Structure formats: structure tokens, C-alpha cells
Amino acid sequence: MLYIQEMHEGMKVAGIYLCKSRTAAVTKNGKNYDNVILMDKTGTIDAKIWEPDSAGIEEFDALEYVDVVGDVTKYNGNLQMSLKRARKAREGEYDPKEYLPTSDKNTEDMYKALLTFVDKVENPYLHKLLEKYFREDAAFAYRFKTASAAKTVHHSFIGGLLQHTLYVTNLCYYFTKYYPILNRDLLLTAAICHDIGKTVEISAFPENDYTDDGQLLGHIMIGAEMIHDTAKEIPGFPKKLESDLKHCILAHHGEYEFGSPKKPALAEALALNLADNADARLEFITELFKANMQKPDSEWFGFNRLLESNFRKTGDLNAL
Structure with missing residues (x-):
């Protein structure tokens, strides 16, 4: 399973994720599309269905597990997925424990x-x-x-x-x-x-x-x-x-x-x-350090708006 935390721009994704929410929206040009938030135990990602009536998009609702195919892009500095195909996953195709973030402490x-x-x-x-x-x-x-x-x-x-x-x-x-x-x-x-x-x-x-x-x-x-x-x-x-x-x-x-x-x-x-x-x-x-474990070649994590600073790692992230 490819975790959301491991995704990066330009990646093609095919896998099952939990749909946290799905809402209909309209572009400035009057075109219908769907806003979707997908999640697993490592985080969430904003996703878009630009063609909600296309043959590859089947019915699914919020809080259901969804088998998706899509491309990972970046918008306003944040990762986003453009969904090309989506269907409700069947029982047995997923393990619920993979989709709910849980403390690593007992x-x-x-x-x-x-x-x-x-x-x-x-x-x-x-x-x-x-x-x-x-x-x-x-x-x-x-x-x-x-x-x-x-x-x-x-x-x-x-x-x-x-x-x-x-x-x-x-x-x-x-x-x-x-x-x-x-x-x-x-x-x-x-x-x-x-x-x-x-x-x-x-x-x-x-x-x-x-x-x-x-x-x-x-x-x-x-x-x-x-x-x-x-x-x-x-x-x-x-x-x-x-x-x-x-x-x-x-x-x-x-x-x-x-x-x-x-x-x-x-x-x-x-x-x-x-x-x-x-x-x-x-x-x-x-959690910021954990999210950057997939960037071994970069010591600096980039400017964080909440902390108003660019943080640099000082130790072994694998120890987290």
C-alpha cells in the first residue's frame, strides 16, 4: 500500500483509501466537479473529480473505502490528487487499521x-x-x-x-x-x-x-x-x-x-x-519531522506557516 505520507508530485497512484468527505462544487466557468478528501493512517490529501459523470467514476460516499486511480499534482504548495477512476471498495480488499491514524503508544x-x-x-x-x-x-x-x-x-x-x-x-x-x-x-x-x-x-x-x-x-x-x-x-x-x-x-x-x-x-x-x-x-x-522522512537528501523542511520558521533536522529521523 502506498501511504499518503509517501506521495509526491508527479506520481501516479492506484490504491484504496478512506473517503473522509465528498462534496459537489462548481468551477468559475460553471462546470460541475467533486471535492474529495482521502485519508489513511499517515494523513489526508485533497482530491478532485473533474469529470464526476464519466464512466470511470462510480458511486461512493463519505466514510466509505474507495479504490482510486489518479495523478498527484501540487496546488498552492499543497499536494492534490486528480482522480481518473474511483469505485467503492469491497470488504476484504482493505484493512481498516491502515486508514485510521493511531498513537504509537499503548x-x-x-x-x-x-x-x-x-x-x-x-x-x-x-x-x-x-x-x-x-x-x-x-x-x-x-x-x-x-x-x-x-x-x-x-x-x-x-x-x-x-x-x-x-x-x-x-x-x-x-x-x-x-x-x-x-x-x-x-x-x-x-x-x-x-x-x-x-x-x-x-x-x-x-x-x-x-x-x-x-x-x-x-x-x-x-x-x-x-x-x-x-x-x-x-x-x-x-x-x-x-x-x-x-x-x-x-x-x-x-x-x-x-x-x-x-x-x-x-x-x-x-x-x-x-x-x-x-x-x-x-x-x-x-509530526513535521515524520512527514519529511521521505526527503533524506534535504536537511531543511521548508518554511512552515504555523511556526513561521524553516526547520532543519538535527538527528536521525529513522529513530522516530
Whole structure:
């Protein structure tokens, strides 16, 4: 199987891919065509069907596996595929595991590691809140284990939310060992819960897209509401403690322009923002390096608009 990550301009492709979406469109000249997004476990590629009524294009819908033939081109700096033939693949012709991006870390091992941090929280109210989500709510635990941390950018794979949360929590725990001004129980709870709203914001794979609540509210607001609702179920949960925890969640993106409705006003909120940003950016760079493994002759990866820099490799990409 030729993975999307391995494709390059000028390549002719024949293979089976998962259709993430298919929408009809019209050119400026009034000609009908279809926009298609194909995916496998290594990524996605934009595809076009310029002749949707041609004999080589059979019926298929979004979230179906499609056997395609096409040419890889480049448009506005991004790879694109022009589909010449397409048909719905038959069962047995594909392995679903090849089409859904998954963390290379073991999910159950990561979840057990996260629970060790739950056990480190001594405050009875915060500990009970964590228990209600991560040990007592099986449906939530399943969503949390299988969710991605983003639609794109970083940790956009099955298990991504869990992996990101575990790494952020590890960083926050490290902070508490060296900076005694930090309230360990508050920071660990905030780290573990900072992205719980993403279990509602983003739909499950293979869609991995924003839900209605994700579009209207966003994971930060959803997460704060989840904390409020659960705190109400715990008798005697201190109002000040609830506000401190919600503030950490509301401020964890750090700046208004990055989606935070509040800037950090607690040391724990600032520490969480630093840990969240560090893991998100380093994972993004890791994925950037992986995407460039097919370019062994080039040390420089090209200008990245998100990072506003051209990155150069400094080690062995095969070690990733």
C-alpha cells in the first residue's frame, strides 16, 4: 500500500483509501466537479473529480473505502490528487487499521499512567471529581482514550487526547517539584482535565470533525461546564476551589487570540499554559519531522506557516 505520507508530485497512484468527505462544487466557468478528501493512517490529501459523470467514476460516499486511480499534482504548495477512476471498495480488499491514524503508544499503558497522577491528588474534592470521570464513568473513559486532541495541527490521531494529556500532566508534575508556589493538587487536576471538553468538541474517527457544540462553544467552555456540573454532584465542593479549577481550564491557551476567554491569573493556570503549549508545539514538530522522512537528501523542511520558521533536522529521523 502506498501511504499518503509517501506521495509526491508527479506520481501516479492506484490504491484504496478512506473517503473522509465528498462534496459537489462548481468551477468559475460553471462546470460541475467533486471535492474529495482521502485519508489513511499517515494523513489526508485533497482530491478532485473533474469529470464526476464519466464512466470511470462510480458511486461512493463519505466514510466509505474507495479504490482510486489518479495523478498527484501540487496546488498552492499543497499536494492534490486528480482522480481518473474511483469505485467503492469491497470488504476484504482493505484493512481498516491502515486508514485510521493511531498513537504509537499503548493506550491502556498511557491510561494507567494517567491514573497514577489521579492517585497523587490528595484534596478529597478534587480527587473525587477525577474519580467520577476517569474511574467511574466507563463511557467517558472510552471516549477519552479514543479521541484525538485536535482536528489538525497536533495529536490528531486516535489516542491523541490521552497522549497529550499524559504528557502535559507529566510536565506539570515536574513543575510542582521545583516551584513550591504551585498548588500540586490543583495543577495536576487542571492538567488532567484541561482538555476534557474535546470529548464533546470533536467527533470520533473517521470523521474527527467539529460537532455543533464544538463549533458553537469550543472545548474550553465545554470543559469548564463539565467541571461545574460534576462539582455540583459532590457534596460540599468549595466554590472557590471550583472557580480556581475552572479558571485554569479557561486560561490554558494563555492569550485571547489563541482562544482563551481569560488570561492566566493563577500560577497554576500559567504553568498549565506553558506545559500545554510546550507539548502541542513539540508534537507538531515531531509530526513535521515524520512527514519529511521521505526527503533524506534535504536537511531543511521548508518554511512552515504555523511556526513561521524553516526547520532543519538535527538527528536521525529513522529513530522516530
